[in-house]
Amino acid sequence: MSSWDWQVFCKDTIDGEVVPGCFGGAGDVTYLDWLLSAWGWTLSVSALALVVALALGSLMGILRTTPHRGLVLLGNVWTELFRNIPLLVQIFLWYHVVPTLIPPLRGVPSFILVVIGLGLFTSARISEQVRAGIQSLAGGQRMAGLAMGFTLPQTYRHVLLPMAYRIIIPPLTSESMNIIKNSSVAFAVSISELTLFALQAQEETSRGIEVYLAVTGLYFVSAFALNRAMLFVENRVRVPGMIGGGGH
């Protein structure tokens, strides 16, 4: 225990001197500054990728439950494509291969490419959950919506999706937490997020234990906070008279 040195975070990243108050300023950067900035990158990549994943995953999941064969096929192909290639490989594909094939993408910052890569990978998983959520509603709900005179989009909007999303809040929570954890692959394309910070900081300071524990703690706190937030949402939208808010 006595060999731990938490002061490492107060050190300046360039000269290694301990800065009073631990925060740099006036052009000096301490490891604590760097850690927090890395946390910011992790959260930014995760949040934006989650937006992409929710939007595209929902769309593809919905398409797969429509009566139109072409749309179902599109949703299925999308899902299988992004689900069956390892995440790290997909990130490298977006970074190294896609810009070569599509020249206009060459100038796109790697941050955006990682958001796209992680977002699309996760969209395939969310697509599965949305599809399952919709299909878990008895076919009668769709018929009841249509029988009231709703168009198919209205039936989704007012009848099917409100229940389907309630049902899939638990797996969506896992998926959102996964995005935070999976965002660590961004280190592979030099995004200065938590994992890259850990690799570099422990190299520079030789205080691997402290550095990794701090990074671990921040990952945990981020994912756990998200988990609690989703639990709050789940309770807020719970339907009276239904156990667990779902099923029919």
Added chain:
Amino acid sequence: MPMIEMNNVSKWYGRFQVLAECSTQVEKGEVIVVCGPSGSGKSTLIKCVNGLEPFQQGEILVNSISVGDPKTNLPKLRARVGMVFQHFELFPHMSITENLSIAQVKVLGRGKDEARERGLKLLDRVGLRAQADKFPGQLSGGQQQRVAIARALSMDPICMLFDEPTSALDPEMINEVLDVMVELAQEGMTMMVVTHEMGFARKVAHRVIFMDQGRIVEDDKKEAFFGSPRSERAQQFLSKILHH
């Protein structure tokens, strides 16, 4: 001019024929009971009337509008045809009042207050005004089905389809639902009712259709049907369900 007219309607699931050349018509104000053994195609037939189930051959006209015509605006047609399902199919995430008003607002374009008023009036009518702010999961099966009937009525339908409306109910709740249906029938609503409730049929039906293996085997005036059904199959069926 009949309210509902079917001419030689046939339907297949793959190779399996579920409906075979079904023809019948329902006049305005008429109450038709459709019965038959399970798997005989009666639910499928009634779902073809508002296009919830597609059919491959024949023609169905509702108020002279062809259901099978790809140019027909099905949502518009369905908005005028009330439907009540075996499993109620209320929207579980909406309160009872929302269940009653959402389609009025989103489909018919009525104002929210007007829709709510209309909904509450219909709740009164089915004796459930006190449940207005509850959710479907908090009501009994019989209550849910009465709400479902009120929901269908909220759209001012020109005719009503009932798909085994009492089959999923506990016995003591069947009558509260049938009472509402009898009242509707007596007010002159055009109704097509898939049911095994022969008491209901005797009381208010004008005609009874008996189906077997996708065919309409009997299509008779009520008196003739209960008097002397012509087919042996119908006779057997009736003797089975009327015995107890």
